[in-house]
Amino acid sequence: MSNLLSVENLTMKFGGLTAIDNLSFDAKSNQITSIIGPNGAGKTTVFNCLTGFYKPTNGQMFLYKEDSKISLRKYTDFKIAYVAKVARTFQNIRLFPAMSVLENLLVAQHNELMVASGYSLFGLLNLKSYRDKEQLAVDKAKYWLDIIGLTHRADDNAGDLPYGDQRKLEIVRAMCIEPRLLCLDEPAAGLNPKESAELNKLLKFIKTEKQTGILLIEHDMSVVMGISDHVVVLNYGKKIFEGTANQTKNSKEVIEAYLGVDE
Amino acid sequence: MEKKDIIQSFKDSLFTGLIALALFGPIVGLRTVSKGEGLFITPQWGIVFLLVGLCILGRFLININSARRTEFKIFSTLSSKLSSITEDKAKHFAITGILFAVVFPFLPFTDRYFMDVAIMILTYIMLGWGLNIVVGLAGLLDLGYVAFYAVGAYSYALIATTFGWSFWICLPLAGVFAAFFGILLGFPVLRLRGDYLAIVTLGFGEIIRIILINWYEVTNGPDGITGIPRPSFFGLPFKRSPDEGEISFHLFFNLEYSTMHRIIFLYYLILVLALITNYFTLKIRKLPVGRAWEALREDEIACKSLGVNPTNTKLTAFAIGAMFGGFAGSFFATRQAFISPESFTFIESAIIVAIVVLGGMGSQTGVVLASIFLIGITEMFRDLEQYRMIAFGGAMVLIMVFKPKGILANRKPTILMHGDKK
Numbered sequence: 097m098s099n100l101l102s103v104e105n106l107t108m109k110f111g112g113l114t115a116i117d118n119l120s121f122d123a124k125s126n127q128i129t130s131i132i133g134p135n136g137a138g139k140t141t142v143f144n145c146l147t148g149f150y151k152p153t154n155g156q157m158f159l160y161k162e163d164s165k166i167s168l169r170k171y172t173d174f175k176i177a178y179v180a181k182v183a184r185t186f187q188n189i190r191l192f193p194a195m196s197v198l199e200n201l202l203v204a205q206h207n208e209l210m211v212a213s214g215y216s217l218f219g220l221l222n223l224k225s226y227r228d229k230e231q232l233a234v235d236k237a238k239y240w241l242d243i244i245g246l247t248h249r250a251d252d253n254a255g256d257l258p259y260g261d262q263r264k265l266e267i268v269r270a271m272c273i274e275p276r277l278l279c280l281d282e283p284a285a286g287l288n289p290k291e292s293a294e295l296n297k298l299l300k301f302i303k304t305e306k307q308t309g310i311l312l313i314e315h316d317m318s319v320v321m322g323i324s325d326h327v328v329v330l331n332y333g334k335k336i337f338e339g340t341a342n343q344t345k346n347s348k349e350v351i352e353a354y355l356g357v358d359e
Numbered sequence: 360m361e362k363k364d365i366i367q368s369f370k371d372s373l374f375t376g377l378i379a380l381a382l383f384g385p386i387v388g389l390r391t392v393s394k395g396e397g398l399f400i401t402p403q404w405g406i407v408f409l410l411v412g413l414c415i416l417g418r419f420l421i422n423i424n425s426a427r428r429t430e431f432k433i434f435s436t437l438s439s440k441l442s443s444i445t446e447d448k449a450k451h452f453a454i455t456g457i458l459f460a461v462v463f464p465f466l467p468f469t470d471r472y473f474m475d476v477a478i479m480i481l482t483y484i485m486l487g488w489g490l491n492i493v494v495g496l497a498g499l500l501d502l503g504y505v506a507f508y509a510v511g512a513y514s515y516a517l518i519a520t521t522f523g524w525s526f527w528i529c530l531p532l533a534g535v536f537a538a539f540f541g542i543l544l545g546f547p548v549l550r551l552r553g554d555y556l557a558i559v560t561l562g563f564g565e566i567i568r569i570i571l572i573n574w575y576e577v578t579n580g581p582d583g584i585t586g587i588p589r590p591s592f593f594g595l596p597f598k599r600s601p602d603e604g605e606i607s608f609h610l611f612f613n614l615e616y617s618t619m620h621r622i623i624f625l626y627y628l629i630l631v632l633a634l635i636t637n638y639f640t641l642k643i644r645k646l647p648v649g650r651a652w653e654a655l656r657e658d659e660i661a662c663k664s665l666g667v668n669p670t671n672t673k674l675t676a677f678a679i680g681a682m683f684g685g686f687a688g689s690f691f692a693t694r695q696a697f698i699s700p701e702s703f704t705f706i707e708s709a710i711i712v713a714i715v716v717l718g719g720m721g722s723q724t725g726v727v728l729a730s731i732f733l734i735g736i737t738e739m740f741r742d743l744e745q746y747r748m749i750a751f752g753g754a755m756v757l758i759m760v761f762k763p764k765g766i767l768a769n770r771k772p773t774i775l776m777h778g779d780k781k
Binding site: 175 | 639642643645646647648651653654657658661662663665666667668669770772773776
């Protein structure tokens with residue numbers, strides 16, 4: 097179980113506000129690392145720094161790749177997903193609602209398909225090499241839809257799916273870019289207990305079968321405690337605790353951060 | 360219905376009449392006529408009372424209609440007819456439409472006027488299809504599309520008059536120039552979206568027009584460019600008496616000379632150009648770049664998180680949309696043989712955007728229907744002179760009332776996993 101991600105002294109300031117203050121933690125591949133904390137603790141800001149939406153004020157983030165390590169600071173915007181292979185989902189679901197479920201999964205494979213279509217030239221000529229590649233992309237989409245049980249709705253608009261299915265679709269769409277690290281921002285928000293249980297199963301499957309490290313922001317403790325291998329607790333941008341799920345449950349600092357201190 | 364309701368709706372319609380009187384009174388009622396030494400006001404209260412009466416009556420009928428909570432039969436049938444047009448039926452419509460378009464010049468009732476209107480409608484259809492890539496697929500609201508139309512027309516005119524090259528060489532060049540301007544516009548507006556993008560593109564359209572007016576040395580300013588070569592039928596010109604050593608079209612085919620030959624050729628030319636635009640759009644929509652355009656329209660941030668390069672994707676949309684605008688522009692130049700900046704005002708952009716929006720964003724068949732509807736209706740009411748814009752406005756209101764998402768709003772997925780179920 098090797099190190100996948102190490103965040104070193106990450107600091108993010110918005111004007112006078114320090115959203116993340118000197119944060120360091122590691123995440124390992126084949127593990128689910130949860131980041132928890134009260135609202136406004138800076139969890140989503142950590143994600144936005146990792147996935148290139150913000151440029152951190154200070155600190156380093158490294159992603160380990162076999163023997164080498166790459167600095168995520170160097171990549172911004174779409175390159176995080178394209179080059180560094182860090183995928184993410186969003187707190188408020190961001191699917192392409194007016195496009196079909198299958199199309200959503202194909203857009204995630206855009207870059208491979210773009211090359212296969214000879215930047216549209218082979219595609220316009222309808223060459224066999226492109227059609228084969230497209231079929232492979234559809235097969236991959238079908239593989240993931242089978243796992244989340246949505247194959248029968250592949251041709252329906254993504255926006256017409258029930259909320260829980262949209263959540264799952266967003267996760268497998270991110271998986272279609274074959275990420276090394278998958279960042280999930282509150283995937284269980286708004287799910288009922290049955291759907292949360294299904295989500296746990298899906299995340300465990302990704303962790304064990306796909307060799308992908310998962311970074312998870314979550315408020316739903318049944319999800320966090322059920323599947324996390326490692327928990328990082330933030331409060332006011334600072335790390336107040338780090339450990340296994342069980343250690344976290346019993347930590348005095350964490351309980352204080354969530355429930356307040358006895359006077 | 361109760362008596363109270365009737366009185367209530369009558370009062371309401373009288374109030375409507377009051378507003379109508381306030382509006383129509385000064386606008387329609389007072390007409391200025393120039394007589395000898397100055398302008399004189401001639402009142403025309405007859406028309407005003409007619410219009411106000413119509414408003415009162417219309418409002419009264421609408422009130423009664425809504426009070427009964429049932430609809431007039433004509434409204435409901437019209438509405439259901441319009442909503443029954445789906446993309447499936449659109450396919451049959453497209454095939455019959457193309458067949459009709461092919462035989463149209465040879466129908467018995469087709470005369471010069473009909474041909475001119477048909478050519479105009481086809482030009483707008485082509486522009487609509489070109490803009491559909493930018494607005495309908497990529498979701499970038501471009502209010503300055505006429506700029507690319509102008510760039511295409513002027514590049515064609517300047518190249519053709521300066522170098523004397525044939526239409527088939529100038530056409531692709533005009534397209535390339537327009538695409539280049541598309542990228543030029545694309546770069547500064549990459550970060551803009553929605554309203555802000557619309558404002559900048561609007562400005563871009565005006566900038567191009569003002570450059571055309573002021574760059575006198577090249578564009579000949581407001582005087583425009585005259586003597587743009589007419590297209591020839593693959594080297595055979597459409598002339599009554601061809602120059603020395605030239606064979607003209609009617610001599611080659613042993614026909615009686617007629618000006619209609621050139622009109623019919625122009626008609627088929629724009630038909631083919633428009634169909635190429637359509638075919639290209641339908642094809643590219645199913646390719647990764649087309650899907651990326653639509654994804655960008657749906658959610659740009661999600662696109663970035665999936666590794667789609669938004670810069671390249673937007674620029675290709677701008678460039679390809681502009682290229683087709685440029686093709687249409689060079690057709691316009693060769694058809695008119697004269698172009699001036701006056702042909703490329705904002706109203707043109709507005710009409711093209713209206714066609715795309717009313718047709719149903721991203722729907723190819725919708726663009727055809729909307730063009731026929733909007734341009735056809737304005738043409739039909741040409742005798743009404745300046746009031747024909749009312750017909751234009753009325754057509755827009757009708758579509759928006761009955762089909763708020765456009766005539767054809769159904770989007771069909773670009774790829775199906777389970778095949779066509781219907």
